Amino acid sequence: MPRIIKHPELRREELLDHAQALFLTHGYDKASLNDVIAAAGISKGAFYHYFASKEALLEALAERFARQALAGVQDVLGDPALDPLGRLNALLAKSRQAKVETAAEAWALFETMFRPENLVLFHRINQAASAAFSPLLVEIIRQGVEDGTFRTFDPEGVADIVMQFGMATHGVIAKAFAGGSDADMEIAIETLEKRVRLYEIALDRILGLPDGSIRIGEPGYVRAVMTARRANPSPSAAAASRKSR
Amino acid sequence: MPRIIKHPELRREELLDHAQALFLTHGYDKASLNDVIAAAGISKGAFYHYFASKEALLEALAERFARQALAGVQDVLGDPALDPLGRLNALLAKSRQAKVETAAEAWALFETMFRPENLVLFHRINQAASAAFSPLLVEIIRQGVEDGTFRTFDPEGVADIVMQFGMATHGVIAKAFAGGSDADMEIAIETLEKRVRLYEIALDRILGLPDGSIRIGEPGYVRAVMTARRANPSPSAAAASRKSR
DNA sequence: TCTATTATACCGACCGACGGTCTATTCTCA
DNA sequence: TGAGAATAGACCGTCGGTCGGTATAATAGA
Numbered sequence: 415m416p417r418i419i420k421h422p423e424l425r426r427e428e429l430l431d432h433a434q435a436l437f438l439t440h441g442y443d444k445a446s447l448n449d450v451i452a453a454a455g456i457s458k459g460a461f462y463h464y465f466a467s468k469e470a471l472l473e474a475l476a477e478r479f480a481r482q483a484l485a486g487v488q489d490v491l492g493d494p495a496l497d498p499l500g501r502l503n504a505l506l507a508k509s510r511q512a513k514v515e516t517a518a519e520a521w522a523l524f525e526t527m528f529r530p531e532n533l534v535l536f537h538r539i540n541q542a543a544s545a546a547f548s549p550l551l552v553e554i555i556r557q558g559v560e561d562g563t564f565r566t567f568d569p570e571g572v573a574d575i576v577m578q579f580g581m582a583t584h585g586v587i588a589k590a591f592a593g594g595s596d597a598d599m600e601i602a603i604e605t606l607e608k609r610v611r612l613y614e615i616a617l618d619r620i621l622g623l624p625d626g627s628i629r630i631g632e633p634g635y636v637r638a639v640m641t642a643r644r645a646n647p648s649p650s651a652a653a654a655s656r657k658s659r
Numbered sequence: 660m661p662r663i664i665k666h667p668e669l670r671r672e673e674l675l676d677h678a679q680a681l682f683l684t685h686g687y688d689k690a691s692l693n694d695v696i697a698a699a700g701i702s703k704g705a706f707y708h709y710f711a712s713k714e715a716l717l718e719a720l721a722e723r724f725a726r727q728a729l730a731g732v733q734d735v736l737g738d739p740a741l742d743p744l745g746r747l748n749a750l751l752a753k754s755r756q757a758k759v760e761t762a763a764e765a766w767a768l769f770e771t772m773f774r775p776e777n778l779v780l781f782h783r784i785n786q787a788a789s790a791a792f793s794p795l796l797v798e799i800i801r802q803g804v805e806d807g808t809f810r811t812f813d814p815e816g817v818a819d820i821v822m823q824f825g826m827a828t829h830g831v832i833a834k835a836f837a838g839g840s841d842a843d844m845e846i847a848i849e850t851l852e853k854r855v856r857l858y859e860i861a862l863d864r865i866l867g868l869p870d871g872s873i874r875i876g877e878p879g880y881v882r883a884v885m886t887a888r889r890a891n892p893s894p895s896a897a898a899a900s901r902k903s904r
Numbered sequence: 905t906c907t908a909t910t911a912t913a914c915c916g917a918c919c920g921a922c923g924g925t926c927t928a929t930t931c932t933c934a
Numbered sequence: 935t936g937a938g939a940a941t942a943g944a945c946c947g948t949c950g951g952t953c954g955g956t957a958t959a960a961t962a963g964a
Binding site: 663703704705709 | 913914
Binding site for chain 1: 778779782811812813815816817819820823827830850853854856857858860861864865
């Protein structure tokens with residue numbers, strides 16, 4: 415095997431890319447280290463030069479996910495025109511938007527993300543994302559409490575609930591994929607839509623707001639996400655986004 | 660090695676017992692099949708006579724947990740004297756009681772349950788418990804909606820939220836153990852106590868009840884759970900409960 | 905009741921694949 | 935030119951799982 419030397423950062427990112435693809439398609443446990451290094455075209459030694467273990471690779475992958483997600487919401491946080499409620503809604507809107515885009519651009523990724531064998535991977539990503547987002551949410555809620563918009567005695571607790579709600583859709587979506595038939599999908603869409611309404615009202619009331627203040631997604635947005643697959647069946651977009659890195 | 664033949668059900672239960680002990684102390688991934696069969700004193704072949712895989716063993720373990728948990732709340736469901744709110748509170752009280760008892764009798768088990776390496780095990784148990792409890796909760800809430808006690812358009816969603824809240828304490832408790840120092844523990848107790856209050860009010864409002872209707876735990880109950888270790892340091896109770904099977 | 909037969913419980917050597925280690929080699933750059 | 939970063943790949947112990955086989959229990963026919 416010829417020796418190929420690349421810029422370390424590039425090599426590292428490449429490794430993460432291949433690991434991501436393999437972990438998503440086969441699951442963290444089933445995708446072996448040999449698979450990863452074979453895909454990346456490097457040796458065991460080279461791999462262990464960059465990562466201390468397979469576990470560390472997963473860790474780094476989760477961190478990268480969280481970093482990317484965090485980068486997407488920086489502008490919302492910096493916008494001085496927004497009041498706490500507006501900021502919270504903007505944050506929720508951003509994450510909703512990210513979901514729609516992911517679904518449209520890379521349905522396969524979106525779908526594999528919710529398969530049971532990806533539990534470990536999914537949990538790690540969520541963990542990293544939570545750690546990153548929690549302080550932001552707490553700060554927003556605290557500001558809202560200070561200026562009287564929100565009423566609660568436990569901003570950290572409310573922030574946790576917000577994130578819980580965000581992740582809880584996972585189970586419902588997973589069920590939608592588990593079914594498979596169009597009828598199952600239809601039921602799942604309606605269930606999820608109803609659930610989103612419930613979460614909105616729950617958050618309104620937990621924060622002491624009038625019903626209808628919190629907007630997680632406009633009516634029909636769930637259907638937009640779930641049917642994005644049919645609307646955009648061509649894999650070209652996904653391929654393009656892959657090439658462009 | 661002499662060949663010992665036991666009643667199949669007994670052998671199966673024994674295997675589950677040893678697996679439970681090893682999975683809890685070392686984690687599902689780190690506890691090897693060889694460890695399990697060595698502890699149980701049987702051969703590989705015997706193991707695979709009872710379980711199709713290590714995964715199936717985990718599955719069976721989770722099922723057993725769920726079955727035991729379910730058995731503990733049957734009387735509450737059958738009590739015709741309770742109205743929906745009373746039934747819901749009784750159910751929450753039962754699960755609280757179970758937690759306190761577990762903490763007092765087998766603190767070690769309680770503690771290991773919340774270690775990060777037990778994520779997979781924990782998740783499976785929760786999954787099984789959720790599957791078992793969800794229908795019960797849905798039924799209670801549906802009854803409450805019918806007789807006008809509760810007001811919600813999504814009983815399934817509310818049931819999910821109730822269970823989410825129940826599991827969410829996991830993260831907070833895990834943090835308490837992660838710290839270790841008495842000061843950390845004190846902070847964790849206060850955080851958890853506050854969180855329980857938040858969950859109570861959140862459920863009140865989600866269900867359209869007056870604040871204070873839902874009772875997850877009386878004030879001080881969290882401290883009772885968390886300090887049970889010190890109050891009952893002797894391992895005799897745990898040993899007794901082990902023997903009695 | 906005494907076999908013959910089948911079904912069940914059990915044994916342990918063995919397997920391929922896994923994550924991880926180690927030494928050797930080659931490249932880069934001060 | 936020498937130090938150290940980057941890469942290669944043989945090698946290791948352990949893992950979950952398989953397999954051919956054996957001992958015991960259960961059943962049936964005579």
